[in-house]
Every structure is written in structure tokens, then in C-alpha cells.
Amino acid sequence: MVQSQTSANQTDRKSATLLKIRDLQVYFPIHKGIILQKQIGWVKAVDGLNFDMKRKETLGLVGESGCGKSTTGRAILQLIPPTHGQVYFEDTELTKLTGEQLRQIRQWMQMIFQYSYASLNPRMTVGDIVSEPLEIFGLATGRDKQQQVNQLLEMVGLTPEFIHRYPHEFSGGQRQRIVIARALAVRPDFIVCDEPIAALDVSIQAQIVNLMQSLQAELGLTY
Numbered sequence: 001m002v003q004s005q006t007s008a009n010q011t012d013r014k015s016a017t018l019l020k021i022r023d024l025q026v027y028f029p030i031h032k033g034i035i036l037q038k039q040i041g042w043v044k045a046v047d048g049l050n051f052d053m054k055r056k057e058t059l060g061l062v063g064e065s066g067c068g069k070s071t072t073g074r075a076i077l078q079l080i081p082p083t084h085g086q087v088y089f090e091d092t093e094l095t096k097l098t099g100e101q102l103r104q105i106r107q108w109m110q111m112i113f114q115y116s117y118a119s120l121n122p123r124m125t126v127g128d129i130v131s132e133p134l135e136i137f138g139l140a141t142g143r144d145k146q147q148q149v150n151q152l153l154e155m156v157g158l159t160p161e162f163i164h165r166y167p168h169e170f171s172g173g174q175r176q177r178i179v180i181a182r183a184l185a186v187r188p189d190f191i192v193c194d195e196p197i198a199a200l201d202v203s204i205q206a207q208i209v210n211l212m213q214s215l216q217a218e219l220g221l222t223y
């Protein structure tokens, strides 16, 4: 169960605050029986979480397996509806937004996962994968889109020559770079990183951490 207290220091933060979490709770119902599915209780995955994050800050959640880290990340992005509490992104209360409003604001918040391969469509080329968010959010078309895709690949240490290749033609570390390039395409402020290096070899883990740190410095990202 993820819990925390808000310190006086945290509440003093002003305009630079990007994210505010207030009394966040995510409870999952526990059911018994296959047909009648009687509810017999709740899993309190997140229970009364409070914290603030400034822009360009990195906050790590540490805890045993099943303590609610992933649920916290998903609930912040409203991928799981919180049971109770508020999530503010800048001054917008995400927990009050409608579907379309959320879709717009999600542009500024991205998530990267441990198993990058599973989140990459095996039938799409790298060029299509990285350009898809540009199209969805209407950020670029034609030659401009092509240039942005090339730039994004270069930013994550991949050569633009890779654009015609498919995910299975890459190593685990390279796939994670593709996932990062796709996340960066929409120019996010905030990225939820759910164990983004856990599935990689130790030497590759260091490379991806270094890449994420340099991107944070360059683009002012909050992790």
C-alpha cells in the first residue's frame, strides 16, 4: 500500500510545481465466486498518497512487489480512475476532466514501461511508430513530420536509417530508445517511468539511464 505524508516544505512550493497529488486512493474490489462474483473486500493499492513535484524533478517510488507503485503511476495519468483524491497537473485537476479534455492534456504526460516490446506494434516500422503521435495530436505533417521523426531518433541515439525497420530487428536497449522517442514526439512535460530499465542487461541499463538524464537536462522533463 503506497502511503505518504505532505511535508510543510512541499506545500510551500509555488509556480514551479508541476504535479500535486492529494489524498490519492485506488481501491480494487475483491470478488469471490465465478458466476455471482460477490464482492468480499478491497485491495487498497494506494491509500492516502500526497506529494508535489517541481518541473525537472525526478521522484522515485520504491517498495516491495505489489505495494502500489504502478497503480500510482497509472492513477496519476487517469488510466485507472482513482477511488478518491485529486491529481493536479499545473493547475488543472485531472480527476475532474472529461474524456476529450483528458485526451488533450495527456499529450503533456507520457508513460514508458518495462516491457517496451509489448508496447510496440510489430507490424509498424519505427518511422510509423514514432510519427503516429505526431499525427494523432496534429503536430506535424509531410516533410516536417519526417524531419521531426529523424530528429527524435537522433535524440535517443538511433540513426534515422532505422525508420524502415520493424521492432523485432532491434535489441532490447534499442527498443527502449524507440519507446522513449515515441513518448518524446508529443513534447511532454512529465513522463511516468514504470521500471523502464528492469528488463535490460546491466550495461544497457546504464546507457538508458544516461540517455534519460541527458534528455531531462535538455528538454526540462519531469520523471
Ligand SMILES: Nc1ncnc2c1ncn2[C@@H]1O[C@H](COP(=O)(O)OP(=O)(O)OP(=O)(O)O)[C@@H](O)[C@H]1O
Pocket: 028, 029, 043, 045, 063, 064, 065, 066, 067, 068, 069, 070, 071, 072
Ligand atoms: N486491475 C487490478 N485489479 C485488481 N487488483 C489490482 C489491479 N491492479 C493492481 N492490483 C493489485 O494492486 C496492488 C498493487 O499493484 P501494483 O501493480 O501497483 O504494485 P507494484 O508496486 O507496481 O508491484 P511490482 O513492483 O510487482 O510491479 C497489488 O496487490 C495488485 O494485485
